[in-house]
Amino acid sequence: MTNPSRVARPKSAAAFERATRSIPGGVNSPARAFGGVGGTPIIVKRADGPYLFDVDGYRYLDFIGSWGPMILGHRHPAVVEATIAAINNGSSYGAPCELETELAEMVVAAIPSVEMVRFVSSGTEATMSAIRLARGFTGRDLIVKFAGCYHGHVDSLLVSAGSSALTLGVPNSPGVPKGCTQDTLILQYNDVQELADFFAAKGGQIAGVILEPVVGNMGLIPPSAEFRKELRRLTHHHGSVLIYDEVMTGFRLSYGGAQELFGDTPDVTALGKIIGGGYPVGAYGGRADILKKVMPAGPVFQAGTLSGNPVAMAAGIATLRELKQNPPYQRLDQLTQQIATGITAAAKQYGHAHQLQRIGSMWTLFFANAPVTNYQTAVASDKQKFARFFWEMMDRGVYLPCSQFEAAFTCAAMTDEHLQETITAASDSLRAMAQV
Numbered sequence: 001m002t003n004p005s006r007v008a009r010p011k012s013a014a015a016f017e018r019a020t021r022s023i024p025g026g027v028n029s030p031a032r033a034f035g036g037v038g039g040t041p042i043i044v045k046r047a048d049g050p051y052l053f054d055v056d057g058y059r060y061l062d063f064i065g066s067w068g069p070m071i072l073g074h075r076h077p078a079v080v081e082a083t084i085a086a087i088n089n090g091s092s093y094g095a096p097c098e099l100e101t102e103l104a105e106m107v108v109a110a111i112p113s114v115e116m117v118r119f120v121s122s123g124t125e126a127t128m129s130a131i132r133l134a135r136g137f138t139g140r141d142l143i144v145k146f147a148g149c150y151h152g153h154v155d156s157l158l159v160s161a162g163s164s165a166l167t168l169g170v171p172n173s174p175g176v177p178k179g180c181t182q183d184t185l186i187l188q189y190n191d192v193q194e195l196a197d198f199f200a201a202k203g204g205q206i207a208g209v210i211l212e213p214v215v216g217n218m219g220l221i222p223p224s225a226e227f228r229k230e231l232r233r234l235t236h237h238h239g240s241v242l243i244y245d246e247v248m249t250g251f252r253l254s255y256g257g258a259q260e261l262f263g264d265t266p267d268v269t270a271l272g273k274i275i276g277g278g279y280p281v282g283a284y285g286g287r288a289d290i291l292k293k294v295m296p297a298g299p300v301f302q303a304g305t306l307s308g309n310p311v312a313m314a315a316g317i318a319t320l321r322e323l324k325q326n327p328p329y330q331r332l333d334q335l336t337q338q339i340a341t342g343i344t345a346a347a348k349q350y351g352h353a354h355q356l357q358r359i360g361s362m363w364t365l366f367f368a369n370a371p372v373t374n375y376q377t378a379v380a381s382d383k384q385k386f387a388r389f390f391w392e393m394m395d396r397g398v399y400l401p402c403s404q405f406e407a408a409f410t411c412a413a414m415t416d417e418h419l420q421e422t423i424t425a426a427s428d429s430l431r432a433m434a435q436v
């Protein structure tokens with residue numbers, strides 16, 4: 001296969017080749033493998049502020065930010081300092097420490113719908129535990145998810161996104177038995193009628209509905225106001241638990257997440273990414289009467305050797321404190337809007353059908369003719385064109401998510417200069433693409 005990049009990165013190529021001999025596919029998470037854009041990944045040597053540096057010595061403006069956590073940029077001084085201080089007190093206790101309560105109190109204060117919170121070690125664990133809790137709390141089995149939403153690699157949530165409304169879920173990974181997904185039902189995001197029909201038929205059997213309140217995992221897709229309103233009304237009416245998966249949007253779209261931005265009140269919220277400040281942390285929280293069902297307060301089992309790890313808690317506390325004291329949200333929104341405006345203008349100028357979708361610091365350039373509102377419209381976008389755009393940007397030192405179906409993130413370490421750099425790179429990339 002020809003290398004889609006015009007820049008030679010021999011050290012990255014060699015390091016990746018070496019990795020493939022001992023790690024399946026050379027990566028510890030498949031999104032990193034550049035499967036959606038071709039070629040091989042850069043191997044990172046270090047990161048600083050808004051930049052990543054690869055082993056060949058190239059510098060990239062980083063719009064992935066570890067897929068969400070690094071909203072403050074890399075090695076923010078307050079986070080580094082808090083983390084080192086924690087390490088000096090020991091790395092893990094397997095016994096309670098005050099840092100856990102401190103972060104829990106910060107999360108409870110930040111998100112009004114979260115009255116209590118339990119820490120785990122990843123977003124996957126958070127959503128897995130949240131749906132177990134919804135089932136334990138309601139005594140029901142059915143879970144509703146939406147096609148194209150990603151909630152981590154939980155067996156019961158790894159369901160073929162192609163499945164339609166009332167069909168039983170079909171696993172889309174070998175190794176997930178049908179039994180694990182037969183109680184997961186797939187609906188279309190933003191489809192209010194389908195949702196209403198489904199609740200009319202099965203409402204009394206639905207334990208919970210889980211969704212990304214703003215989707216990042218099929219590219220950036222906003223929810224319609226009506227969709228959010230109907231979700232709340234129907235779940236409330238039928239006694240189902242409404243679960244907002246804010247692993248990506250929590251502390252990202254605002255300090256209180258997507259739910260603060262919209263004024264929504266879910267029953268349970270899954271968190272991850274930013275609350276760990278770059279360390280492995282997830283959390284699920286919500287109404288106290290529901291969270292009190294979690295063991296040992298209640299009967300629903302959930303545990304973790306490294307849950308509430310003091311080093312990770314310290315990084316999370318430092319990150320949240322910084323976000324609270326110096327809220328970057330307004331500036332991130334303006335900065336990202338300017339980037340969006342600049343890229344849109346270039347895409348128009350060079351005649352590329354496109355949709356630039358954005359909320360706050362999350363954005364996606366879809367090569368598509370019509371607004372992307374759900375799974376079907378997302379997969380209809382021009383993935384080949386996106387791959388070309390990705391490599392044009394890489395070769396100009398801008399690191400975007402390596403898939404059309406992932407949101408890009410602007411971070412607080414970015415300045416007007418970085419914004420200009422990005423728009424120039426995008427404009428040059430889109431011009432180059434128009435010439436072939």
Ligand SMILES: *Cc1c(COP(=O)(O)O)cnc(C)c1O
Nearest residue numbers: 122123124150151152245247248
């Ligand atoms: C990243 C993500 C997850 C999974 O989190 P991990 O820490 O990767 O397990 C779950 N839900 C959403 C919305 C995510 O973006």
